[in-house]
Amino acid sequence: MALHPAISHITARIAERSRPTRGAYLQQLQVAARRDPGVDRMGCANVAHAVAGIPLDDRFKVITHKAPNIGIVNAYNDMLSAHVPLQGYPALIKDEARKLGATAQVAGGVPAMCDGVTQGTPGMELSLFSRDVIAMATAVALSHDMFDAALMLGVCDKIVPGLLIGALHFGHLPTVFVPAGPMTTGLPNKEKARVREQAAQGLVGREGLLDAELKSYHSPGTCTFYGTANSNQLLLEAMGLHVPGTAFVNPGNELREQLTREAARTVLGITKSKRFAPIGQIVDERAIVNAMVALLATGGSTNHLIHWVAVAHSAGIVIDWNDFSDLSDVVPTLAHVYPNGSADVNQFQAAGGPGLIIRELLDAGLMHEDVLTVREGGIREYTREPALAGASLAWHEIGASKDESIVRSAGKPFSPSGGLKLLQGNLGRSVIKVSAVPDDRHVIEAPARVFDSQEALHAAFNAKELDRDMVCVVRWQGPQANGMPELHKLTPPLAVLQGKGFRVALVTDGRMSGASGKVPAAIHVSPEAAAGGPLAKVRDGDMIRLDAVTGELQVLVPEAEWVARQVDTMPPALRRDNGIGLGRELFTGMRRHALTAEEGALSWM
Incomplete structure (x- = not known):
């Protein structure tokens, strides 16, 4: 072919x-x-150090037989x-x-x-x-x-x-x-996700949740x-x-x-x-x-x-x-x-x-x-x-697929395109994994609710403040801010809200990765908020449009107002170079030098 x-x-x-x-x-x-082989290229002391700890037969092979x-x-x-x-x-x-x-x-x-x-x-x-x-x-x-x-x-x-x-x-x-x-195979992944959503709603306690997790990872x-x-x-x-x-x-x-x-x-x-x-x-x-x-x-x-x-x-x-x-x-x-x-x-x-x-x-x-x-x-x-x-x-x-609900031929695909979409607009560049998102959720337009951490979103969810259509903006989660953690703990509450019929989405400069699920999520937003990116200008109530069909990620604010709006700075309490500990301060240099997500978040350049 x-x-x-x-x-x-x-x-x-x-x-x-x-x-x-x-x-x-x-x-x-x-x-x-x-170059010559190492045993010929290196000095005698170097070679002796290299083989001192291995069996005599192996030393003989390395030195004599090369x-x-x-x-x-x-x-x-x-x-x-x-x-x-x-x-x-x-x-x-x-x-x-x-x-x-x-x-x-x-x-x-x-x-x-x-x-x-x-x-x-x-x-x-x-x-x-x-x-x-x-x-x-x-x-x-x-x-x-x-x-x-x-x-x-x-x-x-x-x-x-x-x-x-x-x-x-x-x-x-x-x-x-x-x-x-x-x-x-342990507890089916779908059942594990269901128990997690129930736990997020308080319908399953810690004992039931732990039992499900132990059966999954066993x-x-x-x-x-x-x-x-x-x-x-x-x-x-x-x-x-x-x-x-x-x-x-x-x-x-x-x-x-x-x-x-x-x-x-x-x-x-x-x-x-x-x-x-x-x-x-x-x-x-x-x-x-x-x-x-x-x-x-x-x-x-x-x-x-x-x-x-x-x-x-x-x-x-x-x-x-x-x-x-x-x-x-x-x-x-x-x-x-x-x-x-x-x-x-x-x-x-x-x-x-x-x-x-x-x-x-x-x-x-x-x-x-x-x-x-x-x-x-x-x-x-x-x-x-x-x-x-x-x-x-x-x-x-291998032959033909043994189960076409799992794997299909190229002539009979689940979809004619891949599960990824690039999103661009006045909020920056981002990606969305649409392969698990229902078709009727590929376009979300709703007011923003801005959070400075995933803990803040959880607190608002537990306080019953989020039962409405909205785009949750979780910022200060990029490579330069805090090392770009994965935010999977957000999946259960957002899935619960979507399950209630609300039109919800996540927009973040953080990661969701391989477990990205059925809630539309514009992730890896670049430039990140900590580098002065557009997420640092979003305010509660701003209308945001996430369109995975046309590839748009826009805040629907008049252009003049948007250009003039002040860029927030990262709250001092979130900065990891302030001695918060648990090893994070050792990575301060990496965060300071990190390139954007689209550049691989390289820290050695």
Whole structure:
């Protein structure tokens, strides 16, 4: 199938826009790749330090045989259910490497925070910039510079983008990402959401709410809704950075162990064959567009409108929200997974999963097929599903969708366009995820109610002040203000108001991400209020129009009055550089230097 002309055009304009920065990046990559192996390049004392802690046989391989040495970067901790299985991965990888005459070392660990634990707490204000900390920690790990290849062990929200950003700064290394898979299905996500809404109304107490949450999040593995963590895994498949079909295999079984071992075999296969497939070469403008297309086709996390801008930048590629929006116009919606449907990721996998999505997009000319991947067979390998054949792995064709209420073909989509819309107007630039929003809620025009924090909105809801049509403006939530926390605690009260029949919407310079639900939400508003953006001029009672059909986000105030209106400043009590604590003051420098959400909220530029 010929490539869709819009995909071709958008990719070409990204390539042209990125020509200077991509060229400089590739030149740097080539210089690093041409160096002698680390054991020859480094001084004797350096080499001795590097191998002092590993078994004698491994030392002999590294020093005498110049065997390939894999650097493992591990995001393991047991605060994240998704990362618990990673504890045992280094031992498997080392064992497999030895079988192949190679070695592997844990180069370093990276921090990994659970947004589910920190939602609505001060810790969530560290969340976005933890991505940059993870990228820096990855660079620290790989700075030992003794490695011929790398394996990245991580799954969740900021962790995969951080690992990917860090790995791209060592773009000369062949690199494979190694996930852990989702937990088995617990309480259905739709039922969990219903209990949360009841709790917001006081109809369910803490004991009932806690019971529902414990039944939802119940074992090792990734959460089963299609949020940022699971979007990460789909994007890595679409970019060819996984062992094919690895994303949604549950942890704790023989298939998962063999896929982990296969990651070691795959990365060593690149180094031993001398096939030039380092991660910086794989992640080009075509791979970035493939990831964007896969995200849009599945209604994935809006966090990636920030993260993938940063990822692309790390490979010398410049993308923006216009690129996402223009792709969304031509990419059909092929999956309905919670919160865009009732199915969880286990049901998505059983119905066809990432392999079916990638196959349909390739066959429809909506993804680039002429791309480099970590596998010699290219991106077509990612249209197949792995299974055990005795003690070995085999891949087979997925066939047709097993459940068309969850996954569909490109010829019979849920929608002819993707689940994302760019909004623009006198309130700035914003994005809205419309894939889960009812059609009759795509346009909301109502008076503003302005809040300086999500706690203030909750207080007004509990005081019964919000039972009316309105647009809730929650400001001072951007990268420079407080680190741009996710605002999921706002979803239950707003959903309750919408359920009562009121026409409500959210407008914020904060994030909602992969769990964005059925209430229309204009998020990531840029420029943010703390940088003097238009949200700092909105007053209670101003009429606001959010139109996801025409792409408008407007305050309906006479232009002369709007231009003359004073810009509010962020209340001193909200500033985190005033010593409020709980670690937030350590991120003051990142907040001060952060670029806009559309620029990836980069803190290192």
